[in-house]
Amino acid sequence: MLSTEQQTYTEPELVTALKKHDNQAYRHLYLHYRGALFNIISQLVTDTEMANDILQEVVITIWKNIDKYDPGKGRLFTWMLNIARNASID
DSSP: OOOOOOOOOOHHHHHHHHHTTOHHHHHHHHHHHHHHHHHHHHHHOOOHHHHHHHHHHHHHHHHHHGGGOOGGGSOHHHHHHHHHHHHHHO
8 A cells, every 4th residue: 555645854854865866755856846946947948848858857867966966055946946947048
């Protein structure tokens, strides 16, 4: 039976779990941040299908590059928004 409970994380807990490549943490990240990331992307890319494709690329980029995130330089959300913005411009 699948659990309907969702894990919640503080930002440091989420970063730690992501760096351990915890699938539950990635699910949490996607479910909780996809809307905000999509909003940033869709402000720069008006084609909805392309914006969705970019969102998927951004999530994969975050997955592959989470070890490069430095909490001393800013919040996780800001780092992810920068990835989304840069991917949209490219």
